[in-house]
Amino acid sequence: MLTILDTDVLIIGGGGAGLRAAIAAAQQGSSVVILDKGPVGRSGTTPMAMEAFQAVGHPEDSAEQHFKDTVRGGLYLGDENLIWVLVTEAKKRVADLEKYGVHFKKKEDGSFDPMQHPGQTFPRTLFIQGGGYGLLQALQKEAHKHNRIRIISDVLVTNIIADKKGFPGGVIFLDLHDGEFKVIKCRAVILATGGYEELWAFNDASVTACGDGLFLAYELGAELIDLEMLQFYPTIVIYPPEVRGTLFQYELVINPDLLGGRILNGRGETFFSGMPLRNVLLQAIWQEIRAGRGTEHGGVYIDLTASSLGRGALTAALNKWQPNQFLYLKDMGIDLRDTPVEVAPHAHYTMGGVAIDEKAQTSVLGLFAAGEVAGNLHGANRVSGNALTETQVFGAIAGAAAAAFAQQRGNIDLEKEAIESREREIFWWGQIFQEKKIRPRKMREQLKEIMWKHCGIERNEAGLKKGLAEIAQLEKEIVSLGPFKNDYQPRQFGAYPQEIREALELRMMLTLSRLVLTSALFRQETRGHHIRIDYPLNAAEIKHTFIKKGREAWAGEVKRKGETNCPR
Incomplete structure (x- = not known):
């Protein structure tokens, strides 16, 4: 230490x-x-x-x-x-x-x-x-x-x-x-x-x-x-593969005053109107995909080929509002003015987190x-x-x-034994993968697939419970690699130990995935980006989902600031 x-x-x-x-x-x-x-x-x-x-x-x-x-x-x-x-x-x-x-x-x-x-x-x-x-x-x-x-x-x-x-x-x-x-x-x-x-x-x-x-x-x-509560952004490129993962702001694409484009299903049809919020467009896109009206690669189209602006004005607008995406795709041989691209929802922003006050x-x-x-x-x-x-x-x-x-605190007194105990534990996490020559990256990819499959855009009780069981199995496999020994002596791993870092990140991701699945199971309603197909309606009472170490998930009150004049 x-x-x-x-x-x-x-x-x-x-x-x-x-x-x-x-x-x-x-x-x-x-x-x-x-x-x-x-x-x-x-x-x-x-x-x-x-x-x-x-x-x-x-x-x-x-x-x-x-x-x-x-x-x-x-x-x-x-x-x-x-x-x-x-x-x-x-x-x-x-x-x-x-x-x-x-x-x-x-x-x-x-x-x-x-x-x-x-x-x-x-x-x-x-x-x-x-x-x-x-x-x-x-x-x-x-x-x-x-x-x-x-x-x-x-x-x-x-x-x-x-x-x-x-x-x-x-x-x-x-x-x-x-x-x-x-x-x-x-x-x-x-x-x-x-x-x-x-x-x-x-x-x-x-x-x-x-x-x-x-x-x-x-x-x-x-x-x-x-x-x-995970926000899925509705329009991330899925095809062509060389530009997969590029985000297109649908808010700009479908605005008639900005880019004047359209979002179409696989049949070339429009399927929503107006300027929907992200959760509304997410559900509309997902409904098209599930109903078999998606594109060849499982998405929908962003289409600027028939922009209401005309080609010259569209070119200027793309350079003003989406220059990085426009030029990047153009360099990759894809001209948005001539070619629709396939997009689909991806995990974009996490709205859950650590509870705070003002x-x-x-x-x-x-x-x-x-x-x-x-x-x-x-x-x-x-x-x-x-x-x-x-x-x-x-x-x-x-x-x-x-x-x-x-500024209210004086000298900090940390217990040496507590520090050394935690050091030994995290050293074991890094060392055990190295000793057994197992790639933490492989388990990380397995974990991510579990979360997408069982806690993705649509969720239900059976899937969430299966996700928890599969994560428990991954944790069991790690424990089976070798028993934790309290006499581990932490040492240097050498400069930039990437796989050690990945092992320690996996430690965090396994715990957090379990907590996310538990929270998703606890919320028995559909609200915003949390879509429970076995509970398709909003619950009558609006509650937070809380969780902490050593305690089961519980419901908590949403703090209100007087009368908002917003119908609930």
């Missing part, structure tokens, strides 16, 4: 929420360390995010209307106290981002030029130049201005260690640079690790989205919420969460543009709150 640092605030994850939290904590005078699985600024999900940032930018719009749209769009499952914080703080965070160097698309007079996405009463989607990558570069540049912030890339956090009072007091991590386990002491921890889309075989997220933060919170005893505080004092790792904000469907807004609003809140908490 090697203790290399002692810091006030430790942030796990260096994406949009993590960097914003670091800036806020440093501004409060706290020392900050950011730990990230990859190179900060070039890894994770934030660099892959589209340009949409939802904040009031239309003269007739208001925070109150943003609130109502978000409550309604989430099928009334989102905690309204959190939604109110999101909508009232959004414009302030836009001002911060402009100060940091983020550029938004604007009109000639310098005012914002918001776009109207599904679920918005007024145009509210501000467009960030460069999308998530542009956002991240500006945040990273701002973070480097603070000498209290230290960034450590290419590390995998395996455990949060509680001190003798039960507060988070440090973490154990595998330093991929040298393959050695190390420890950092801290006075507060912020989880900013993103989501857990990588649990599913078909997803458009980063391979790092394994649910690390949720696993760490669960092991520490924090409450998790609505883990069954200060980003979890149920464990001293443990905070911000961004996609947190739950109870978006409910059963995330409205387009609220994800990046969430990273900045709750990132700033978490940073300030964690700094305040850390």
Whole structure:
């Protein structure tokens, strides 16, 4: 064991929420360390995010209307106290981002030029130049201005260690640079690790989205919420195979003022009208596929060949609104103006997560969460543009709150025996695969197939129970590799031990998959993206699904903010 640092605030994850939290904590005078699985600024999900940032930018719009749209769009499952914080703080965070160097698309007079996405009463989607990558570069540049912030890339956090009072007091991590386990002491921890889309075989997220933060919170005893709520994005390319996984924003494709295209079934027919929310379009597409009206490869078509704009205007619009996709496909020999492409739903965003309050505080004092790792904000469907807004609003809140908490604590006293015991356990997980020459990647792919098959777009009791049984069998196979020995002596694995990292990620993914299946089994209704074919209707009462270590899943109240005037 090697203790290399002692810091006030430790942030796990260096994406949009993590960097914003670091800036806020440093501004409060706290020392900050950011730990990230990859190179900060070039890894994770934030660099892959589209340009949409939802904040009031239309003269007739208001925070109150943003609130109502978000409550309604989430099928009334989102905690309204959190939604109110999101909508009232959004414009302030836009001002911060402009100060940091983020550029938004604007009109000639310098005012914002918001776009109207599904679920918005007024145009509210501000467009960030460069999308998530542009956002991240500006945040990273701002973070480097603070000498209290230290960034450590290419590390995998395996455990949060509680001190003798039960507060988070440090973490154990595998330093991929040298393959050695190390420890950092801290006075507060912020989880900013993103989501857990990588649990599913078909997803458009980063391979790092394994649910690390949720696993760490669960092991520490924090409450998790609505883990069954996974958003499927309806229009991800499935064919041609060379461009599989490319996301096309249907919100732009079918808007007659933007791209003027269509979404068609395999027979060339339209099958919905208007500008539906993501969960509505998901169900419409899936119904076509299940009814045998899908395309040859099991999807539907995005068709711009008969765009209402005309070829010249369409070319200009593609270069303005979908330049990366347009040019990438063109380089691959596919011209969207001449060729329809086949698309289908993929796992896109996880709305469940660690339960938090308005200060980003979890149920464990001293443990905070911000961004996609947190739950109870978006409910059963995330409205387009609220994800990046969430990273900045709750990132700033978490940073300030964690700094305040850390400043109340003195020296951190961690039990050496507890640290060494956890080190031996995680060393076994890495070592056993190496000794038996078994590839953790193979088991990971098996796990993802199980989750897609039994906990995918449509779910039922029999399938969810079968998924749990198959995961239990995978865990049994791992245990059979060799007994855990308490006398393991952790050592260095060598520089960049990729398979050791994959084994430790598998450890997290197995636990989290079991929790997701359990939560999906517990919610006996269809709501938003959680489609139970054996319970096809909304339940009369709207409840959260909670789960924590050592306790069965239970139903909890959704927090309301007065009267929303939104019919439920």
